[in-house]
Amino acid sequence: DSFNDLYTSYVIFCILLMSVVILVISIFNAEFYAVVPSIPCSRIALIGKIIHPQQVIHSVVHAIMGMLVAWCAAVMTKGKFQFLAVPCTPSESLDDAVPQMCLNEYHLFFLLSGAFMGYSYSLLYLINNMNYLPFPIIQQYKYLRFRRSLPLLVKHGCVESLYFVRNFCVAYYFFGYIPKAWISTTMDLHIDSKLHPLDTLTGLLDLSLFYHAWLCGVFLLITWYIAWLLFKIYATETHHFPVQPTFAEETDQCLPKILNSNPPLIIKFLALQDLMLLSQYSPVRRQEVFSLSQPGGHPHNWTAISRECLSLLSDLTQRLITQQEAAAANGRAKQPAGELKVSPQTPGAVVTEDMSFQSQRSNIVPRASMSSLVKSSLMPLKTSPGSDVGSPFSSPALNCKMGILDVNSPWHGSVQSRHVMRRGPKLWTSGSDLQMNGSHHESFPVLSAARVGSEAVQPSFIYTWLQNKQEQIKNFLSKRVLIMYFFSKHPEASIQAVFSDAQMHIWALEGLSHLVAASFTEDQFGVVQTTLPAILNTLLTLQEVVDRHFKLPHVSSKPARISGSLVDTSYKTLRFALRASLKTALYRITTVFGEHLNAVQVSTEHKKRLQQFLEYKE
Amino acid sequence: AGCIVRAFAWHPHTSKFAVALLDDSIRVYNSNSATIPSLKHRLQRNVAAMAWKPLCASILAVACQSCVLVWHLDPTSLSTRPSSGCAQVLSYPGHSPVTSLAWAPSGELLLSASPVDTAMLVWDVSTENCVQLQWFGGGGVTYLAWSPDGSKVLAATPSAVFRVWEAQMWTCERWPTIKGRCQTGCWSPDGSRLLFTVLGESVIYSLSFSEYRGEMQGQVGGSKTASIVADLSETTFETLYGEERIGGEVHSMVWDPTGERLAVIIRGHADAPGSQTVIAVFRTRNSPVFELLPCGFLRGERGAQPQLITFHPCFKKGALLTVCWSTGKISHVPFFFVSAHVPCASPSRSPVTVMAMASASVREQPLFSEL
Numbered sequence: 001d002s003f004n005d006l007y008t009s010y011v012i013f014c015i016l017l018m019s020v021v022i023l024v025i026s027i028f029n030a031e032f033y034a035v036v037p038s039i040p041c042s043r044i045a046l047i048g049k050i051i052h053p054q055q056v057i058h059s060v061v062h063a064i065m066g067m068l069v070a071w072c073a074a075v076m077t078k079g080k081f082q083f084l085a086v087p088c089t090p091s092e093s094l095d096d097a098v099p100q101m102c103l104n105e106y107h108l109f110f111l112l113s114g115a116f117m118g119y120s121y122s123l124l125y126l127i128n129n130m131n132y133l134p135f136p137i138i139q140q141y142k143y144l145r146f147r148r149s150l151p152l153l154v155k156h157g158c159v160e161s162l163y164f165v166r167n168f169c170v171a172y173y174f175f176g177y178i179p180k181a182w183i184s185t186t187m188d189l190h191i192d193s194k195l196h197p198l199d200t201l202t203g204l205l206d207l208s209l210f211y212h213a214w215l216c217g218v219f220l221l222i223t224w225y226i227a228w229l230l231f232k233i234y235a236t237e238t239h240h241f242p243v244q245p246t247f248a249e250e251t252d253q254c255l256p257k258i259l260n261s262n263p264p265l266i267i268k269f270l271a272l273q274d275l276m277l278l279s280q281y282s283p284v285r286r287q288e289v290f291s292l293s294q295p296g297g298h299p300h301n302w303t304a305i306s307r308e309c310l311s312l313l314s315d316l317t318q319r320l321i322t323q324q325e326a327a328a329a330n331g332r333a334k335q336p337a338g339e340l341k342v343s344p345q346t347p348g349a350v351v352t353e354d355m356s357f358q359s360q361r362s363n364i365v366p367r368a369s370m371s372s373l374v375k376s377s378l379m380p381l382k383t384s385p386g387s388d389v390g391s392p393f394s395s396p397a398l399n400c401k402m403g404i405l406d407v408n409s410p411w412h413g414s415v416q417s418r419h420v421m422r423r424g425p426k427l428w429t430s431g432s433d434l435q436m437n438g439s440h441h442e443s444f445p446v447l448s449a450a451r452v453g454s455e456a457v458q459p460s461f462i463y464t465w466l467q468n469k470q471e472q473i474k475n476f477l478s479k480r481v482l483i484m485y486f487f488s489k490h491p492e493a494s495i496q497a498v499f500s501d502a503q504m505h506i507w508a509l510e511g512l513s514h515l516v517a518a519s520f521t522e523d524q525f526g527v528v529q530t531t532l533p534a535i536l537n538t539l540l541t542l543q544e545v546v547d548r549h550f551k552l553p554h555v556s557s558k559p560a561r562i563s564g565s566l567v568d569t570s571y572k573t574l575r576f577a578l579r580a581s582l583k584t585a586l587y588r589i590t591t592v593f594g595e596h597l598n599a600v601q602v603s604t605e606h607k608k609r610l611q612q613f614l615e616y617k618e
Numbered sequence: 619a620g621c622i623v624r625a626f627a628w629h630p631h632t633s634k635f636a637v638a639l640l641d642d643s644i645r646v647y648n649s650n651s652a653t654i655p656s657l658k659h660r661l662q663r664n665v666a667a668m669a670w671k672p673l674c675a676s677i678l679a680v681a682c683q684s685c686v687l688v689w690h691l692d693p694t695s696l697s698t699r700p701s702s703g704c705a706q707v708l709s710y711p712g713h714s715p716v717t718s719l720a721w722a723p724s725g726e727l728l729l730s731a732s733p734v735d736t737a738m739l740v741w742d743v744s745t746e747n748c749v750q751l752q753w754f755g756g757g758g759v760t761y762l763a764w765s766p767d768g769s770k771v772l773a774a775t776p777s778a779v780f781r782v783w784e785a786q787m788w789t790c791e792r793w794p795t796i797k798g799r800c801q802t803g804c805w806s807p808d809g810s811r812l813l814f815t816v817l818g819e820s821v822i823y824s825l826s827f828s829e830y831r832g833e834m835q836g837q838v839g840g841s842k843t844a845s846i847v848a849d850l851s852e853t854t855f856e857t858l859y860g861e862e863r864i865g866g867e868v869h870s871m872v873w874d875p876t877g878e879r880l881a882v883i884i885r886g887h888a889d890a891p892g893s894q895t896v897i898a899v900f901r902t903r904n905s906p907v908f909e910l911l912p913c914g915f916l917r918g919e920r921g922a923q924p925q926l927i928t929f930h931p932c933f934k935k936g937a938l939l940t941v942c943w944s945t946g947k948i949s950h951v952p953f954f955f956v957s958a959h960v961p962c963a964s965p966s967r968s969p970v971t972v973m974a975m976a977s978a979s980v981r982e983q984p985l986f987s988e989l
Binding site for chain 1: 726
């Protein structure tokens with residue numbers, strides 16, 4: 001008998017409708033995915049994310065889809081849920097000859113619960129960063145990955161549906177009269193006075209209603225989660241990029257080309273993942289990487305790959321240094337008033353950023369020592385009493401201090417005392433200071449006029465007045481608890497935001513170190529040897545910066561781990577993975593090369609650190 | 619049973635080792651420093667196995683009753699009691715007691731297995747994420763061994779089946795044995811040969827695998843059958859001290875990292891008179907053909923039975939076998955030979971060849987070979 005039911009047109013129509021729903025959901029999954037999670041750093045950012053038009057469309061469409069699913073479920077269940085309008089129970093009076101149509105509140109309840117579940121799903125999708133595509137730690141065939149996740153998915157769907165139904169019952173209790181009234185007036189249906197209205201306590205305690213709504217929710221969530229899971233599995237599947245193009249059409253798809261151009265982020269991620277895999281498992285492709293071009297004899301492949309990996313790592317080093325300097329500047333220059341991190345307050349910090357960008361091009365090596373000098377030079381700012389940032393006296397002095405820190409000066413690296421540094425600028429002006437002044441941002445046009453030494457010009461009065469006003473407003477606002485509640489940056493979230501794309505760097509590290517380790521025995525032409533100093537420099541510098549970063553507050557504390565959750569929160573602990581794989585990469589290179597590393601040209605400071613690695617003392 | 623030493627692990631790159639004792643504390647001995655850190659943690663109970671992380675200075679994974687503890691020790695610290703804060707707890711519901719651990723030779727993943735859990739866990743230690751590798755039936759895992767080239771993992775189960783997993787796509791091959799469970803196994807240095815023994819039989823089997831080329835994704839590549847390479851049943855030897863009956867079942871087996879020496883603990887039949895537990899040492903070669911030749915026997919002092927054996931991972935002058943005896947003594951037996959392999963670069967200090975132990979050191983008179 002039930003099979004007959006299956007073939008009725010109703011059911012077929014419902015199935016078609018369900019497939020359309022799944023299609024729409026999948027399209028939304030594909031549109032909204034992100035390989036780098038966007039982490040809201042403050043509550044206001046989270047609220048901004050929720051009311052963003054994209055998110056609003058997402059929620060509305062999901063709510064509509066949910067309503068459609070619920071309608072299909074209601075129709076297929078038959079029974080009391082089937083129709084929106086049913087004949088009213090006949091009243092006692094006999095003069096009502098025509099039976100009126102009444103609102104079937106159960107059906108309405110069902111539809112609204114479907115919409116509510118769709119909306120809640122969309123909200124949870126946003127809050128839990130479900131659009132983030134985590135790449136798996138081990139490679140597995142797609143079917144095995146799917147099968148492994150299925151039990152957890154089903155269990156999660158059941159539990160979550162329970163919560164949704166409970167929340168919806170509460171919402172319906174308070175606000176259920178609104179849609180009831182609206183529907184009955186627009187569709188000219190009467191509220192059946194004989195039947196119990198549902199938005200009362202006794203009406204809601206209907207077990208069969210609860211059970212049907214829960215079942216509908218389970219079905220909805222499981223189908224949507226399966227669509228999401230399948231999308232994730234297919235999107236993060238490893239893709240094989242050829243290293244050496246065999247056909248002319250493939251030139252655009254080959255690995256070095258893709259890494260060097262600026263492809264969409266997911267392609268770059270897949271390319272780096274492929275690099276990591278080929279460096280570990282594929283001797284043939286490694287040979288292609290180490291090969292020379294014909295007829296020129298240039299190692300194009302290796303140069304392209306190593307250059308891209310090194311630039312990625314240098315960018316990360318850069319970013320971390322600027323973060324550290326911003327943290328140092330904020331901690332010292334500002335009166336303590338929460339963690340209001342707006343654009344750097346001190347002109348010194350801005351200058352520092354420019355300095356870092358400037359000398360990055362010139363020389364990577366002294367960066368670490370330079371930034372420690374930068375920090376030590378920021379100390380005097382705190383000790384000079386009453387020195388307000390905007391005062392005309394401290395900024396040129398600060399500029400002087402900043403101005404001296406260029407890599408060409410012989411003072412660099414040897415001078416630590418504040419007084420000597422203050423004296424320093426008067427001896428000469430170097431070319432990079434003039435260069436630096438030229439590259440200032442537009443917001444401080446006056447600073448570019450500040451010359452080192454005796455030419456110290458007072459910044460314009462308007463500028464200082466504006467700075468003062470800004471300071472006052474910020475101080476005032478920071479005392480308002482409500483403002484601070486919304487605008488204060490959550491430290492853990494801001495740390496996660498810095499490392500949100502660290503997966504790229506982890507793969508670059510692994511790929512590079514495996515290739516270098518393999519080159520000890522497999523590199524026939526010695527293409528890796530010439531780049532070894534640059535690689536070691538970058539890795540050691542990055543390691544120093546990361547170690548220093550982990551000394552900042554909150555960075556080394558692990559976020560609480562919830563095991564058995566469906567949502568992947570691996571982006572929260574990416575920084576630990578980065579630190580571990582950086583160390584492993586360095587050890588890999590030192591273990592394979594051993595004492596031969598002493599012949600590589602690196603700075604003395606780095607030589608000392610390499611010695612530590614060789615003796616396994618790091 | 620009744621031995622003070624529960625587990626022993628050499629550091630893969632330096633002359634440092636960790637000893638787990640019966641009172642659930644772990645001591646780390648270093649040839650370069652006089653301090654002996656003692657590791658204690660409230661979750662560290664019933665330690666069954668330990669493993670140092672490869673390509674790292676001092677991270678030690680400990681298999682405990684309810685979890686896996688990963689100690690992050692400071693290699694330069696002089697403290698004798700590292701705080702519990704250095705230990706990272708990796709636990710998963712249903713995965714206890716953990717009895718076997720294996721680190722990937724490339725240093726990134728940690729495998730943990732329990733005899734009651736039909737799933738092996740692959741941990742990414744720094745993010746504390748794990749992936750379950752599940753199978754159906756056959757019980758948990760009693761013995762784990764990762765091949766030194768990083769391509770395959772042996773997982774022995776309590777039933778008459780063992781699995782060999784390949785470590786790229788994590789598919790496995792099932793190998794049913796005939797008589798009993800796989801007792802122990804060890805890999806050749808290039809991962810192409812697996813020697814294993816079965817409980818109840820006194821032979822050593824060999825299983826060869828095709829050489830790992832990157833194109834062979836998802837295939838373990840094992841040959842169709844295993845062949846017997848050594849028969850260790852009881853025989854009588856004429857020695858200076860009279861007749862000796864040696865032979866029986868294999869208790870554990872280790873292969874040295876150069877692939878030149880194989881050490882096997884042979885337990886004689888308990889009821890036969892005069893039976894004893896000895897360590898048999900074989901000279902082996904894996905390429906161009908596999909060769910296994912008996913080399914000699916190791917015996918401890920009267921009443922001492924060998925419990926744990928392991929080779930030093932980077933002994934430059936040949937091979938160094940460490941034996942933990944039932945009397946609580948740990949001894950190191952050197953084998954001096956010139957290895958046929960190209961030696962890998964290793965730390966500049968030459969490792970001390972024989973180290974004194976805190977409990978006592980026994981220098982035996984073993985039969986060792988010299989080329």
